[in-house]
Amino acid sequence: MQVSSPTWETQLGRVSLSLEDGIATITLDNPASHNAVDEPMRAGLAEAYAAIEADERVRVAIIRGSEDGSFCSGGSIDGYLETNAFGPEGSGPPKIPRPYPSRKPYIAAITGYALGGGFSLAISCDLRIAGRHAQMGPTGLRLGAVQGAQTISRLTRLIGASRALGILLLSQRVGAEEAERIGLVHAVAEEGAVFETALSWAGAIARFDPWAVQKTKQLVYEAQHLPLAEAVAWEDEVAAEGYRRPEALAGFLAFKTRRRQGP
Template sequence: MTVAQEQVAVERENGVMVITIDRPAVRNAIDYDTAQALSAAFDELDATPSLSVAVITGSNGTFSAGMDLKAFAAGGKLPRSERGFAGIVRQPPRTPVIAAVEGAAMGGGFEIVLACDLVVAAQDAVFGLPEVRLGQCASGGGLLRLPRRIPYHRAMELILTGERLGAEAAERLGLITRLTPPGGALAEARHLAERIAANGPLAVAASKRVVVESQDWPSSEAFDRQAAIVDPVRNSADAREGAVAFSKKRAPVWQRE
């Protein structure tokens, strides 16, 4: 087992990949090896047809403290891959990803959360972009994504002050998909992932693609661009299977074609 494999645990079951950042001694901070392992997991996720969704979480009651500044200061490489910081922020996977957050998701840890498609968090979880307090900028997607997730002025307050945001406040702002009692985030995220994995995999992937890519589409082209993505799904064997299964009141058997 390599160092990277020790720092990132990966499980695969029933169409769901669960990725756990496992560096509790440093609050699951991300160093170069961890970023490479995360990137490899997301590459596998996108390359494996039998996987429909992923959950990313942290071990020992903490999501992630962000970049491992001590490792970098000691001469380590920047914790990124071609996918960006933590192997996700610049190029998230095409497959949906759910963040399961216990404890703190700070700095780059929060940016990992923002790169995910859904967020399940414990009631005592906290989020923040404290980079300005260190004379830095949240350049791993925090400045780009947070104002698209919550109201502009609230996002600017969090970005410019570096203050923390509690989970209950984050839920009120629409940042969190589901809120759980402490210790329950991963179980709830697994449950949500299983519900997604039960759906047509081609439809799930295409739906995410349209939502993500359409943010930059001119309104005059939106329906035509959407059609190029969803029409192959509409004409697929899985679409026919979904209709037959519905009419016969049975569970569909997806062929991913």
């Protein structure tokens, strides 16, 4: 399915948001602090997610750090100290907005550091590609705190309790190749090719029917918590619903035409 969307870009605090050919790109832009999340970036992220969710031209989104910088080094320590997060009446750490549970797929293009809240942000995306020299991991225990921010729950689901405990309790930084080996990232690329690879993945996803993509994502995340019989029944129901849509018939007919034409 060919996607044709106008190209545009806007600045949202310390975040830029662009759209081209159905692919939204969120760029974290605070390079002086390795893209640490301060209040302007926090507000910009929340606004970017809302815009992506509301715009039906967006098929898939990429989150990246500013060029020649890190993905995200976590929350701004100075920013935390300026809030009422601490003490007996403290509100806890300011939240770094994350894409889950967006119905649209997100890809994390990880270069440099993805630490603390930046690590949480990366693993909240559906697909992750890391530069060969990327370093990622939690920082909560190093700061005398529980990592939180969805990190523990999501990390455990991604790589299992045993490996998650090792990373969390030792506050480990995981290199790109090890991250790929244990399933923390889907692929490793040379530093200069991380975003280009993410764009290639996004382009492939953007060509698929958005309803089918979004339902596939929903089934992966939600059906795993159901008893097998219920999960299979739900999957069959969604598949049947898909076949009733005109897009499915069009896709099958187009495939048949291409097959007749040969490779």
